[in-house]
Amino acid sequence: MPTVAVVVDTPQHSTVRGPLSYAADEALPAGALVQVPLGRRTVCGIVWPAGAEEEPGVELKPVAGVLRSLPPLPASWCRLVEFAAGYYQRSVGEVAHAALPAELRKLDDAQLAQRLKKLAKLAPAGGPAPQLPELTEEQVRALEALAQGGAPTALLHGSTGSGKTEVYLRAVAQALQAGRQALVLVPEINLTPQLEARFAERFPDRLIVSLHSGLTPAQRLRHWLAAHLGRADIVLGTRMAVFASLPRLGLVVVDEEHDPSYKSQEGARYSARDLAVYRGKLEGATVLLGSATPSLESWYQAQRGRYLKLSMPTRIGGGALPRVRLVDMNHVPKEAAFSHALSPPLMEALQQRLARGEQSLVLLNRRGYAPVLQCLECAWKSGCPHCSAWRVFHRSDRTLRCHHCGYTERVPRACPECGNPDIQPLGRGTERLEEQLAVSLPGARVARIDADTTRLKGTLESQLASVHAGEVDVLVGTQMVAKGHDFRRVTLVAAVNPDAALFSSDFRAGERLFALLMQAAGRAGRDAAQAGRSEMLIQTWHPTHPLYAALRAHDYEAFAAETLGEREMAGLPPHAHLALLRAEARTQEAAQAWLQDAARVADELGAAAAGVTLYPPVPMSIARVANVERAQMLLEAASRPALQRLLSAWLPELHGLRGAHKGLLRWAIDVDPLAI
């Protein structure tokens, strides 16, 4: 009887790491889905190309069932999964099964055959042949360079409003013409509906499917199957879609490639952007990364010729980018600076827009009414009993909410410690800003968009639609409104309080702030007719900071050059490679003790000689969440392979360390961590 290697879903800490061996009646192709006995259960498995260990003398259990109606997963898909598992240090089974739709793993062959029949219902949207805009010279040049190829990965650095989406559409059209499939990734699920509409309009006779976490399990299965069978020509999705099975993949687009949402924060903490680049090489597909503010990692690769660099500095219609004005808060009357955070220049700019019937966007990256409530008599503040964090005051439903563990209570009528009825909000979030703007601008239609106002399905779409329809004069929002949207009537963007990130302990905070502000600025003056009088206002206590100087000049390249120089001096990415080992425990001591022990093992494995530096364990910036203490330890190496080799030798050892550490709850490794 033939032996087959089968990958089953195994938790990270189980002793089963690689494929298991089973007996089969017939030779089964690699990539086939099967059902196999595991302990007392029958589970879904994937026949793996190679690698099951033979155990002589052990009688193998037989494969219980085969999903014959499903064509096997392509070999390149198995290799992608294997690479991701190896690189991010998780088991192949975990990564492989997380990449498949949950529904698929529950079905037997007969049920699957039923689902496949229903697929016939998926059809192209139809509609009239699209009107193609005439390409700008920059778009033509970018597309020609892309078509000539050379490097399989290209970085499209295009200003906000330079027409990057049109380049994606044309590149997709080329791939389709060549008989290939295209995968288009966007950072946020919010951005999928508008993108889907644009693609459907452009490709009325092609089947387009989406893959993201907002789909029902049945939808996700249907869309996944359409991609896997090669019926769908275009797949649009969020980071999870990078694992879609696409037998004819020819192009991967990663829009807003700098966006942190491409990095998963749980399970295998993979970067969909980085995997897309790997996948492109593996499958001979072109990878097109696009952004107005590329990640410094991608920029660095483009600078040294690893990626093909495509530039589109000019906005469509020739409109200028908004003029950036810094409002020095040190010179603003105290009352305006502290009690309502709206400086006279900002109020004046808002009033001008109102008078002209134009829209303004006011950005504050903090939701809720106020980040903390305090008692004016005693020292009480609205701390979370379960976390080392304040609970946020939400006025709309009069609650105190912890944004880390979710613990929510009604706002007390008086101070819970001393009974003083005078408890006051400290600082401000978007709710309070909205209220202050409504009071200061009588008659203005003020609206707010953030995670709180868009919790219900469809609310974001309807809120955005009313902004587009001109029913809103002043829109208050978090970073949610800063990216991607093609607002046509906004001529003022204001950042109320962006300074905090300038002094963060996270070395990437500046890069993120710069990208956010530049993206936000890009929402203004998108209509060339209004671009001349569009501006961005930044309220700051540090007007001489170099980050703001680069922003004023819309000079991404200067910012990137300066920051890359600093990173090189400090030995930070992209000039070095990092991994974070995180531990969660009942006490901070227990978490750190485990990390110490792990560091000892790394020393014994020769970390130092291999060029891998281990830094001492430290508490995470929010040390306690939901009564769990968290600590982390940073590893750094100049060479990526050296770091990878150490991790591969080290992590299996760590599973064995658990026993000696009673208070330890969980641990995890984050390779190429984004936030430190």
Ligand SMILES: Nc1ncnc2c1ncn2[C@@H]1O[C@H](COP(=O)(O)OP(=O)(O)OP(=O)(O)O)[C@@H](O)[C@H]1O
């Ligand atoms: N060649 C063209 N001719 C006319 N209009 C165009 C052309 N290319 C793009 N546009 C239009 O210009 C506007 C801006 O384009 P798009 O939204 O693609 O910009 P973008 O580069 O993606 O910007 P952002 O980074 O801000 O999202 C859109 O309304 C789009 O329809």
Ligand SMILES: [Zn+2]
């Ligand atoms: Zn909490």
